[in-house]
Structure formats: structure tokens, C-alpha cells
Amino acid sequence: MKKSMKKLLALGLSGAMVLSLAACGSDDKGTTAAPGPSGDEPTTTAPGGDEKVGAGDTLVVGSTELNGVFTPFFYNSNYDANVIGAAIESICELDANNEMVPNLGEVTQEEVEEDGKTYVNYTIKLKDGIKFSDGEPMTIDDVIFTYKVYCDPTYDGIATFRNAVKIVGMNEYFYDTPDYEGKVKEAGEKAAADIEDEAKFKAFLKESNLDGWWDGELPGDLDGEGMTWADYLKGEGFDPTGIENDADAMLDMLVDCEFQNYRDGYVDAATAYFNQQYLDEFIKGNLEDGVDVKDISGITRVDDLTCVVKVEGVDISAARNLGLNSVVPEHIYGKDYVKGDLSGVKKLNDTPIGSGPFIFESFENNVVTFKRNENYWGGCPKVEYLKFQVVDEEQKKDSVLNGEIDITDPSASKEIVEELDALGANYSLVPFAGYGYIAISAKNVPDQKVREGLMHLMTRNQAIKTYYGDVAHVIERPMCPVLAEYPTDAEEYWGYDPDKAVECFKEAGYETVDGKLMKDGKQLTINVGIGSAATHPSTPVLTQMKEDMDKLGAVLNIQDMDFNLLSDAVDGDSLDMWVMAWGNSTDCDLRQIFGSEYTKAGGSNRTWVQDPEIDALMEEVVNTLDLEKRKELVAKELDMIMSWATYMPVYQRSDMLLYSDAVNMDSIPETSTFYSYLNELEKVELNH
């Protein structure tokens, strides 16, 4: 016992010593040229033996996280996407002004009329002579293969390609059903028949928990004032005596009640439900009996470098969805691929291979290593090694100033800008492709006048100025201002004016009773949710609002919530008002945020803007190819959305890119929201 104990101790000790000795060793050989207290940058030279590559030949990019999912099909973080971009390129790319420009190839389009329907043929043509990093030439088959992976029935990544572009034959391919239209029709007919069947209808009511109304909680509180399920049933002429505490029996009785008294109100939901069930039945499992539909009929291969994609209707984002796709080598990614089995593609999740300027070597110790692709079609990259290293958000700035990292993206704040200016460091500030907003639910605050009153109580300028300085600015319409369609001349729609707010509340029927703003015996009370209120730029807007509302005798409950809880509450329509932000808005299609049909559960229209006129306008916008015309329509559409008084756009902030002294700033392109050094990795140079 004693001996083994000693041995163990000795082992541990020697281990620790070896480590610390080794550490000293590297110190001795000179990782540092003793930086003086004056703050000289430590010049790094490789310690003995390994002087193959000098520091000047390695560009290090700092990333907040790296999940190691380095495939264009399945990545879910932007940092992984940047890594993928070094090895895999897309057909086209966005330039600094958000215009799509050719890269590996180009996309052209042509409108055609067939059987009274409008189609657009997109011709994708690759440049001649592009080779993947393994030397194989790139052909149009690689492009088509990439599309097919996104459209595979078992695809479970977050890319929206399949739904975003209405390629002819997509449904037939996805559901592997040659006669897709026929199946849909059949499902519709069967669903219509089921509606008439009482037993099936009741089964639907029970299965769907009365279309989501029944929450299974007893006694229940239906109107916020203590009305129980039992009370409701009594009111409808049923007798729930004895089953007040039996949830199952209660649900059964409610089903009977709803069927008897309100069947018609459930018909739409029931039809959709039956329809979906039949569709699931007809369409699912079609792959199990072998592949019936091998290709997407709307995609035609013309020659080795060209294909034509036929898309239903005119849609401004279709060209982008087709053109901004990555191209991966089919002979590698598709080696084991058959429709319905992506396991072969997934095997390459951690090793990206493509035609890009760099060739993936490894991902270990939180560092991704790339070596340059000497045969890159755009010219041999300037740096020999490119590395992506994980660095904690808090250490980004110091790591760059210390010279450990060359380029990274610390979150931009007033303080960091001041500090970097004082140090004379190189950085770019580019507007973020999104915006922050305060929303009011038209469902929970149905009175337009009340919403207008609330809008008149929001004062944004001071809050944003104080928080961000010049790093963000106030915006006036709910759309990302870097988009070409954004109406730059738009003026403040509501404006801060407590007097007008009072007028609005009065018009809505509120009166001041005993210092309280009351209507029908109830005080005006608004619940607003915000995430991390202590550090949120919009918090001062809410606190000012609360103060004003206190004076008026109304109540604003500010609820500081965890982001997950907040998004749950927003999705569940349980808040009157909330503070959030949109990201990833790179086109002017606002249908999902303000379209009537997206008010359904799971949709993104949680402010419940339901206006056929706005719907029609938004539809027109995405079908209008002419930019000037589109701009006009967008301005009109945004004004109409503002008039609903549900959306107060607050600010657009900036992202920062910070460069170390080692980076040759002449090799960094003009940086915008859509374009940065990542688009020109091969050109980035380091000072020697």
C-alpha cells in the first residue's frame, strides 16, 4: 500500500515537473523577446527545430465557437460557416452592395409562359477550367448534386432551399411520388369525407386538444377571471358534476359540447388535420419501396458546365437561392449517396473539401488548420496557413492586441471603439444584417388606439445614443436598412408625445378614475417581456414608458426574462409587448413576419398583423424584378405596416472586425455587411 502510494505520488510529481520543465524550455528558446513594460508587441519566433514556417505565413482568425460541423449542408453556426467558406465556394457571391455577382459561375434568367402559367428559367453556367482541390474538374453535375442533397427527403439541416425556391418537380422528388398532384387531390377528397363522420370529427377534437384550446389543467381559468372548465360546460348546457377533477372525463364532455354547439368553428382546423394525415399516409414511406423519382424534373442538364432550373412564378429571391449555393465535389460527397440516405454525405461533416483557396488539414485543440491551395483558380493564396482558433468573447480584443490572433470580431460597443481609437488599432464597423424592435401583439392588445398610444410613449434616440454611441443608429421602418429597398428618407412615424398618447387612450374609451386609467372597470395594464434587461439597449425606452404610464395611471409590467422563456412566451402569444431582434435579413421579403397566414402557431407573425392589402403588397414586392418599382412598393408596404402600430423598429447595430498589426491592411477589401476579407481570403497578406 505504502509503496504504491509513493509510486503514484512520484508519478504525478514527475508528470507535473516534466510539464513545467517543458514549458520553461519553450520559454528559454524564446517564444518571447522579452517585451518591455512599455507594451512592445512580443515578436514571436519559432523555437528551435521547427522553423519550417515563420509567423508571417500563418493567418489566425478568432472564432467564438467552433462546433466542427464543417459542411454547407448541416452547419448551424456562422463561425462554422466561415471555416467552410475557406474550402468550399458558392456559384455566385454577394458584393459589397448586396448585389449577386458571378464567382464559380453565373446565373441568368428568362421568363417564359406555359399553359397560362408564368415560369422563370434560370441558367446556371460554370466557368471553364475550375478544379477542386484534389485536381478533379468541377462540372454542373456537382451543382445538381448539391441541390439534390438539400432537397433529399431525409435532409434534416436548417437550410431553407427546398421551400424557398419553387422548382418544378420538387414535390414529386421530395415525396418520391410521380403523381403528387393526384395524391394531394385524393387526400383533399378523403378529408372532406371525414369531416362528415361524427366519430372521426370527435376523435380529431380529442386528439388536437380542441385545436389547442384544452390545456389539461383543472379547474382551469378560461377568461383570466376564474372561469373554470366546469363553469363553461354549465353555461353550454352540460352537467359536469362529479367529473370536476377528472381531466379525461372533462375532455370527453368538452368534446361532446364543442361538437354539438360549435362544430362549424372547427371545420377548417379539422380539414387541415385530416388532409395532413392522409398526405402523411400517401406520401410518407414512399421511399421504402425503392426510389420512384430519381431526378427533379425542373432541373435540366444542358452540357458539362450548364444547367437550366425551371421555377414556378416570379420571385426576386429565387436567383439568390440558386446562385448562393455552395458547390461540393460529387465524386467525394456523393460516393455513397443514394436518395433517402445522407449518411455518406454526413461522413464528411468534419472535413470540408471543395474548390476554395485553402485545403482543410485538421481540427484539433480548438484550432482549425488550412494549408493554401496552390492551384486555386483565383491565384495562389498569399498566406501559407490559415487557422481558425476559438477565443472567448471577452479575450478577443486583448488577443488581437497581444498578437496571438490576427483578425476577429469583438462585439462592438462605445467603450471598445474609444479604446481602439486611442491605441490606433485597425478595425472596421459594418452594419449588422438585422435590427432590434419593440413589438405589440394585435391579438392581445386588439384596440388600435391603445397601440397607437403606446407607440407615442416610446422614445428611442437617447437610449440608443447613450448605449451605443456611433456603433448603432435608430431606424424608422421594420426592415434591415442595409437593403437597397429600405426607404432611407422615411421619417419617424409615431414620435414621442405623451399628450397624443393620452388622446389615443381617451379615444379608446379609457377614463381617469381616482388617478387610474380605467375602461370597463379595468386599469390599462400592459405586460412587456425583455431579455437580459440589465444590459439591453432598449431598456431605457421601457423605463421611460413605465414612468409616463405611471403618471397617466396605467401600468407597464416589465418582465426581465431569460431569452428562452421570452421566445416561448412570444411564440405562445402570452405577452402584450416584447423586445427582440431579427437577424439574417438579407432580402426584402417580409411575408413571414407580417403575412396573415403566418399568424398560425409556429409562424413568425406574432404581432398578428392581418391585412389583405399588406399581404397583396408583400406578394407584389417579391414578384417585382425592377428595383426602383420595388423600392416604391416597399416604402408603401412599410408605411402600412407601421400604421398598424404593432412594430416599433428601434436600432440597427454594427459588427466589428478587428485586425492585428500583423495584417497588411492594403490587402483587406472594402468591408460591408455583405462583403469582407472572408470573401477574399486568398488575397489577405501579413506584414513581414
Add this chain to the structure above:
Amino acid sequence: MRQYIIRRILISVLVLLGVSFLIYGMLRIMPSDFVDQLTAGNPKITSEQKEALKEAYGLNTGILEGYVNWLGDALHGDFGTSFTYRKPVTEVLFSSKLWVSFTLSAIAFVIELIIAIPLGIIAARKQYSKTDYAIVFCALAGLSLPSFFFAAVLRRVFSIGLGWLPLSGMVTAKQNFTGLAHIADMGMHFILPIVVFVILGVGSWLRYVRTNMLEVLNADYVRTARAKGLSEHKVIYKHAFRNTLIPIVTFIGGSIPGLFSGAIITESIFSIDGIGKAAIDAVHTNDIPFLMAYMMFLAVLTILGTLISDVLYAVVDPRVRYN
């Protein structure tokens, strides 16, 4: 003894079942899920796609159904695919992450013992002296330091100020070290995190050693030993210390599983690709398969750890008998 161990193992299986259900239930009750988080703020995702994703990730089931599915797969050795890393969780769990965390903790652990045992003995021998107070004060101070604060101070001094040690990360990405130079480079990066571990962890060990030593020093047989005229050195190290070892060894046995759990804060601030960082990220993203595997792994280790320490207790102390 054998019977005792078998009974304990059988009970452990039940405990693990209960634990796994509790963890799974709690993870599923957490507001929002992986798909919600992934799609939040992205206006292009349709509700249909969200539903399809939830189905693909097995998040559209009830808690009980989901648990039964998970358990069924787990009993067949299939712990699922991590949502975040898109790899089998067992591959993620038993990757370099685990060994990085273990190496860091193990080195720190050994250093802690090397410091704590002698200092604890000295403090006990000179109870209520200035030395004792100084040692106990330092131990308590280390124990009370928040790791992120202490790390920031160390970094300010040794990385930014003196430039001796790297700020964060595991290797110098600017260089392409191989072989010994690579190991040395990693060693340099691990010095600060290990110092943080040791300073924060040494206090509890030190107090444990001191208390146990004090207890033993007051025992009759120590007085007897002294009365026999044995040298103080012999009394302390042969008679007293060996008896102090009994509780310490069992305590060490119980601590081994903790070495695998990783250190959430320290790993995060030093950008170390360890299991603790992975776990906290998984909590943030609701990566249920990974969290389940990680926590079950820890649960198994904890149960094993207590079992081992109980057995060790019987080994080092002949008076202990389990029936």
C-alpha cells in the same frame, strides 16, 4: 464483501434509472428547445420546416415517450447523435475533450495534494500559531476567490503585463509546432488554468488534512508514542500521519470521478476545448442527447466513486466490515 458489492451494484442500476428519468424530464421541461433556438430570429424558417426538424430530432414526443425511446436506444448502446456536433454523442464525449479536461484536473489535483498534505500537517502541528493562521488564511482566501476574477488578474499580470504566458487557447496558432515543441507549447497554455485550479482547490484539501491530523494528534496512541520517547518526526509521520491517511484516501477515491467532469468557467475563459465547456454549451443550446450521455456518465462515475471509496475504507481500515 462480494455480496455487499453485488448488492450495491444492483441498487446502483435502480438509482441510475431514476436519475436518467429525472434528468431527461428536466431537460425536456426547460423552456424552448434546440430547434426553437436554432431558428429564433431567422424569418426564413417556416413552421412546417420547424415541425419536420423537431420530428427529426425527436422533440415532438411527450416526455415519457421520449424517455422510453431514449432508454430503449441507450440500452442497445445507442446514445443518439449530438444536435450541436452532429456526431454520435459517445464519440463527442470520449473525444479529446474528456482527456483534456481530465489531464488538467488530474495535474491540478496532484499538485493540490502535494501542497495541501504537508501544509495541513504543519498547520495542525502548530495549531493556533502564526504559521497555522497564515496557512489557514491563505487556504480560505484561495477558496473564496471567484475563478473568473482570479484568472483575469493572472492574465493581466502574466500575459498582458509581463508577456510570459499566452492569454488563452490551447496552442499557439501562429506557429506550426510538432513533436516536443508542440507539447511544450500546450504546457505553456495550461499553466494559468492549472494555477487557477490549484489556488481555488487547495484550500478544501488543506483544511481536511488539518482537521484529520488534529483529531489524530489528540488520540491516546499518539500520546503513548510520545511517552515511549519516540522522536517527534516518527510520532508525526509514522503514527499520526498514517492514520490520517485513512479518511484522506477514501476522500481521494471519491474525488476521482470529479476529475472527468470538466471545469465550466475556467475552460470557457481560457478557450480550452474541454468537456465542461461542451456541457455548458449543451445546456445553452438544449443539446439533449449530449447532456443525457454526459450526465449519465457522471452519474455512473459518482456511483462507482462512492462504491470504490467504501471498499477502500474497508481495505485501509481493518475495523470496517460490511455485511
